[in-house]
Amino acid sequence: MILKLTKEISAGETDKIDANSEPSNSQTKQAIGLSTEAKKILEQNGTEPPFSSHLLYENRKGTYHCAKCDNLIFTSDMKYDSGTGWPSFYDHVEGSLSKRLDFKLLFPRAEYHCRNCGGHQGHVFKDGPAPTFLRWCNNGLALTFKPTK
Numbered sequence: 506m507i508l509k510l511t512k513e514i515s516a517g518e519t520d521k522i523d524a525n526s527e528p529s530n531s532q533t534k535q536a537i538g539l540s541t542e543a544k545k546i547l548e549q550n551g552t553e554p555p556f557s558s559h560l561l562y563e564n565r566k567g568t569y570h571c572a573k574c575d576n577l578i579f580t581s582d583m584k585y586d587s588g589t590g591w592p593s594f595y596d597h598v599e600g601s602l603s604k605r606l607d608f609k610l611l612f613p614r615a616e617y618h619c620r621n622c623g624g625h626q627g628h629v630f631k632d633g634p635a636p637t638f639l640r641w642c643n644n645g646l647a648l649t650f651k652p653t654k
């Protein structure tokens with residue numbers, strides 16, 4: 506029943522489909538400025554290899570923003586060296602992130618996204634330092650660092 510219906514529609518719509526086969530303009534625009542690797546993280550929940558981010562060695566004062574939409578997520582005061590190989594923060598700017606549980610590993614872990622654009626940033630673990638005891642484990646490619654002038 507469903508199969509027959511699909512067939513009838515596609516037969517009648519053939520001309521329309523051909524006319525719209527050009528790539529959509531809005532998709533092309535959104536892709537500008539982000540590398541393939543960054544897009545994989547932000548849009549497909551990817552993870553960069555450990556110790557690959559130059560932000561691990563970033564010790565200057567400044568702010569960390571979503572690489573996709575520029576939303577302010579962390580400040581340099583929240584950053585610490587976790588030794589895990591990913592930029593780590595014990596806190597985040599209130600209201601900048603949204604969380605959801607992710608069951609890709611055997612145990613659930615909280616995956617978090619930029620609250621402004623929905624881009625995947627990283628995962629939050631409960632083994633961070635005081636006062637929050639949280640570790641916001643972030644992909645460096647999903648962030649843009651802006652040093653304080």
Ligand SMILES: [Zn+2]
Binds near residue numbers: 574575620621
């Ligand atoms: Zn964003």
